[in-house]
Amino acid sequence: MKIGLLGCGVVGKEVRTILDKKEELELVRILVKEESEIDDTRMTLSYEEILQDEDINLIIECMGGLEPAYTYVKEALEHHKHVVTSNKKMLATYFMDLYEIACKNQVSLRYEACVAGGIPWIHEMNRVQRIDKIHSFYGIMNGTTNYILTKVAEGLSFEEALSQAQQNGFAEQDSTDDIDGYDARYKGVLTALTSFQTYIPIEEVPVYGIRSLSFEDQTYALNHDGIIKLLVQGVQEENEISLSVIPTLVSKDSILSKITNETNAVFMTSDTLKESGYIGKGAGGEPTAHAVVQDVLSSPTLFQKDIQEGRNHLSRTSSFYLRFSTMDHNCPFVKEVLSETTILTKPMTLKELYEYTKVNDIAFVMEVTQ
Numbered sequence: 001m002k003i004g005l006l007g008c009g010v011v012g013k014e015v016r017t018i019l020d021k022k023e024e025l026e027l028v029r030i031l032v033k034e035e036s037e038i039d040d041t042r043m044t045l046s047y048e049e050i051l052q053d054e055d056i057n058l059i060i061e062c063m064g065g066l067e068p069a070y071t072y073v074k075e076a077l078e079h080h081k082h083v084v085t086s087n088k089k090m091l092a093t094y095f096m097d098l099y100e101i102a103c104k105n106q107v108s109l110r111y112e113a114c115v116a117g118g119i120p121w122i123h124e125m126n127r128v129q130r131i132d133k134i135h136s137f138y139g140i141m142n143g144t145t146n147y148i149l150t151k152v153a154e155g156l157s158f159e160e161a162l163s164q165a166q167q168n169g170f171a172e173q174d175s176t177d178d179i180d181g182y183d184a185r186y187k188g189v190l191t192a193l194t195s196f197q198t199y200i201p202i203e204e205v206p207v208y209g210i211r212s213l214s215f216e217d218q219t220y221a222l223n224h225d226g227i228i229k230l231l232v233q234g235v236q237e238e239n240e241i242s243l244s245v246i247p248t249l250v251s252k253d254s255i256l257s258k259i260t261n262e263t264n265a266v267f268m269t270s271d272t273l274k275e276s277g278y279i280g281k282g283a284g285g286e287p288t289a290h291a292v293v294q295d296v297l298s299s300p301t302l303f304q305k306d307i308q309e310g311r312n313h314l315s316r317t318s319s320f321y322l323r324f325s326t327m328d329h330n331c332p333f334v335k336e337v338l339s340e341t342t343i344l345t346k347p348m349t350l351k352e353l354y355e356y357t358k359v360n361d362i363a364f365v366m367e368v369t370q
């Protein structure tokens with residue numbers, strides 16, 4: 001198989017290293033952005049050269065960002081080339097469009113590396129569905145926020161923990177994507193479409209990050225024998241799906257509480273396998289490149305399913321700790337007033353939460369499962 005690689009950064013570089021060790025996979029062209037990046041005779045600044053090369057039958061996209069990645073992937077599929085991407089933001093945003101083109105042109109579009117890095121999560125969900133229906137999933141899918149939450153619980157400042165995550169190379173270029181939960185939301189959208197065959201537009205998924213995490217929030221968690229984790233959760237009930245990204249108070253005795261630093265953990269429930277999951281490297285060049293090359297090896301096999309759109313009714317019910325920037329003294333969901341700015345809600349649906357938080361000034365949201 002002849003391969004073109006787009007992008008030679010943290011992940012792309014490691015993809016090159018792995019591919020160069022595998023004789024049956026021939027990496028023939030590598031697209032880079034700047035002249036100064038060229039350190040290999042296969043490198044080019046021209047995508048057109050790769051696109052028009054009819055010998056190349058697979059494109060790996062490791063550029064990141066929406067553009068030009070989206071246009072390049074779209075053109076590759078239109079030119080009947082298989083595509084493997086590690087770009088969760090681009091794919092979660094444009095999935096339906098790209099998927100239709102891939103189906104029409106009878107080529108595969110694979111994305112294992114987009115969710116939980118090196119963990120074979122997408123593969124495993126597809127494999128489980130050969131026998132079972134998947135009913136729910138949950139997990140820690142963002143290494144940067146898990147690293148920050150771990151370090152802050154150990155006493156480090158938020159800024160110092162973020163800076164360490166950036167130095168370690170697993171934070172996004174724009175840390176907003178990590179801290180505000182958007183990166184985890186892209187991964188949730190891709191997990192939901194794989195497990196529930198349903199594409200849910202990104203903005204329909206409630207997302208609450210950890211940007212404004214305070215000492216008061218942590219003290220609440222500590223006093224309730226818990227620990228805060230940023231969880232992606234998806235539940236499928238009859239014809240409804242609830243998908244969310246919310247900091248969640250988990251018990252100190254749970255497996256999730258033991259998942260520290262940048263480690264990811266993902267779990268699903270299904271008919272006969274019941275609960276199953278993986279713990280592993282959710283970020284970093286080598287684990288993510290491993291997932292990319294696994295997809296390359298699977299690519300000649302077509303992967304096609306019927307993906308629907310919509311069905312996100314957010315009817316899952318839970319209770320939440322809310323810390324207001326400006327207290328709403330008429331909040332209709334109050335179960336208990338905890339302080340001048342914090343309350344515990346009665347059980348409410350995710351839909352009610354999402355709508356309420358859009359029109360109220362809330363600094364921190366935490367799901368309380370205990």
Ligand code: HSE
Pocket residue numbers: 114116117141142143144145170171172178183282283284
């Ligand atoms: N910024 C992401 C994380 C990288 O921290 O998990 C892997 O997707």
